[in-house]
Amino acid sequence: MQTKVVVISEDNIESDLIQEAGRIIQEGGLVAFPTETVYGLGGDALNPEAASRIYAAKGRPSDNPLIVHIAKWDDLAVLVSDVHIKAKQLADAFWPGPLTMILNKSDIVPKETTGGLDTVAVRMPSHFVALAFIKAAGGFVAAPSANLSGKPSPTLAKYVIEDMDGRIDMILDGGSIGIGLESTIIDLTEEIPIILRPGFVTEAMLTQVIGTVKLDKTIFQSIEGTAPKAPGMKYKHYAPKGELAIVKGSQEEVCRKINELAKEAKERGKKVGIIATEESLLFYQAHVIKSVGSGTDEAAIARRLYQILREFDDEQVEIIYSELFSTEGIGQAVMNRLLKAAGHKVIHV
Ligand code: TXA
Ligand code: MG
Numbered sequence: 001m002q003t004k005v006v007v008i009s010e011d012n013i014e015s016d017l018i019q020e021a022g023r024i025i026q027e028g029g030l031v032a033f034p035t036e037t038v039y040g041l042g043g044d045a046l047n048p049e050a051a052s053r054i055y056a057a058k059g060r061p062s063d064n065p066l067i068v069h070i071a072k073w074d075d076l077a078v079l080v081s082d083v084h085i086k087a088k089q090l091a092d093a094f095w096p097g098p099l100t101m102i103l104n105k106s107d108i109v110p111k112e113t114t115g116g117l118d119t120v121a122v123r124m125p126s127h128f129v130a131l132a133f134i135k136a137a138g139g140f141v142a143a144p145s146a147n148l149s150g151k152p153s154p155t156l157a158k159y160v161i162e163d164m165d166g167r168i169d170m171i172l173d174g175g176s177i178g179i180g181l182e183s184t185i186i187d188l189t190e191e192i193p194i195i196l197r198p199g200f201v202t203e204a205m206l207t208q209v210i211g212t213v214k215l216d217k218t219i220f221q222s223i224e225g226t227a228p229k230a231p232g233m234k235y236k237h238y239a240p241k242g243e244l245a246i247v248k249g250s251q252e253e254v255c256r257k258i259n260e261l262a263k264e265a266k267e268r269g270k271k272v273g274i275i276a277t278e279e280s281l282l283f284y285q286a287h288v289i290k291s292v293g294s295g296t297d298e299a300a301i302a303r304r305l306y307q308i309l310r311e312f313d314d315e316q317v318e319i320i321y322s323e324l325f326s327t328e329g330i331g332q333a334v335m336n337r338l339l340k341a342a343g344h345k346v347i348h349v
Contacts, residue, residue: 005161005171008034008129017172018129022136024169025050030057032146032160033133034174035125037098037183037199038153038306039160040069040143041168042133045079051112051142057167060149064231065115066142067100067183068122071134079120079140081106084188086210093209096126098179098200102187113142115231119189129174145182151313152238152306152341155180159310180303181333185230186213195219196230198333200302219336221344240309242273244320244342249349251323255283257349258321262286265319273312275322277301288317295323298331305334309341 006017021031025044030053032041041057043050045068055062068079073091077083080103087101105120114120125131134141145153148163157173164171184199186206194214195203206213218228247254247261262272262285273288277295290308293300312320322342327335339346 001166001169003161003165003168003171005157005173007173007175009175010128013128013132018132018136021133021170021172022138025137025141028053029170030054030168031133031137031170031172032157032164032168033130033141033143033172034127034157034177035069035130035143036127036178037125037181038155038177038179039146039157040125040130040141041146041160041164042069042137042141042143044138045069045113045140045142046108046110048110048112051110054142054144057164058144058147058149060144062112063115064144065117065121066113066144068109068113068120069130069134069141069143070122070124070139071096071131072139073124075139076103076122079106079109079122080104086188086193089209090186090188090206091124094201094205095124096131097124098126098183099123100183100185100197102185102189102196104189117231119187121185123183127174127178129172133172150239152240152309153182154310155303155306178303179299179330180306181330181337184333187229190214194229196228198336200330200333202329202332220339238306238309238337238341239343240317240320240341241313242271242317242320244309244322245345245347246322246324246338246342247347247349248324251280253349254323255280257347258323259283259285261321261347262319270318271316273315273317273320275308275320277323277325280323286321288312288315292325295325298326298329298334301325302330302334305337 100123155177184201185197272286
């Protein structure tokens with residue numbers, strides 16, 4: 001399949017290209033598009049065959065449900081059996097934006113889209129290209145992140161091209177992404193809403209709007225035998241090709257330990273990478289050392305993390321050591337993704 005790649009900016013957002021992308025979706029095809037979190041791989045959410053094509057393009061197991069993206073509030077009522085009061089409150093506060101809500105689905109949503117579940121995940125993204133594209137596509141776009149299954153979510157169109165060229169009809173290149181980590185997912189079907197995946201919209205921000213929320217217990221721990229409620233969170237995700245471990249302790253001890261481990265790995269003939277901060281960068285020795293940004297700027301770390309993991313892949317790094325970062329604000333989402341990328345391998349010093 002020939003994949004058409006087009007650059008979309010403020011200048012050509014009104015052009016026929018967005019209409020063409022919308023038509024592809026309506027005809028059952030697939031289009032990757034930018035959102036404010038990561039790039040998505042879109043198909044018609046109401047067409048069961050489109051869902052199967054998405055799973056095939058990603059190489060993803062089909063029990064992993066998709067998020068349905070909408071462009072206007074009224075469309076939520078089409079997808080769900082009843083619009084929860086908390087959904088309205090959260091939408092007023094955070095939509096369009098990086099928040100996904102799980103609600104009981106209506107009959108119109110095919111089980112292929114929800115991985116067989118009776119619930120549906122819905123999000124209204126804020127990226128202007130995403131909104132224009134969803135409207136042109138008919139209003140309901142199912143989209144996982146536009147990476148091959150098991151790879152970090154793409155934050156640049158070049159990574160979408162790397163993973164999806166030849167597998168989908170079109171890629172809308174909207175430049176780099178603002179947030180860099182996937183949306184927060186909150187399950188509103190439970191008595192007390194549960195955060196299934198942390199993101200830019202934090203627990204504190206949610207609590208302020210709807211009161212008490214819980215955190216799914218698998219977010220920070222790998223608990224044997226406990227299935228995360230978001231089926232996608234159980235797969236080894238966001239993983240670089242190299243083997244990643246996180247080192248935890250005081251800054252000084254972490255530096256010493258990482259240097260020691262890096263030296264050992266190098267002696268075993270391995271290519272070693274280190275994920276550091278701007279502040280600690282100079283203290284390390286290894287083949288490849290990358291800074292995620294200032295250790296006190298969680299938003300910058302979120303924006304850089306997936307790109308760094310991809311860069312290590314490009315540079316064929318075999319062993320990666322990372323510091324542990326702040327869990328303030330979006331830092332919680334950063335640590336959740338980093339721990340998953342490392343398969344929860346943490347070395348305490
Ligand atoms: O920021 C984002 O959310 C991006 C952009 C493209 O919008 N999308 C994204 O989709 O991250 P994906 O497919 O990579 O992750 C969706 C997650 C999976 O872990 C999936 O299991 C969970 O949402 N999910 C979807 N529907 C669900 C449902 N009905 N119940 C529980 N979890 C659900
Ligand atoms: Mg994903």
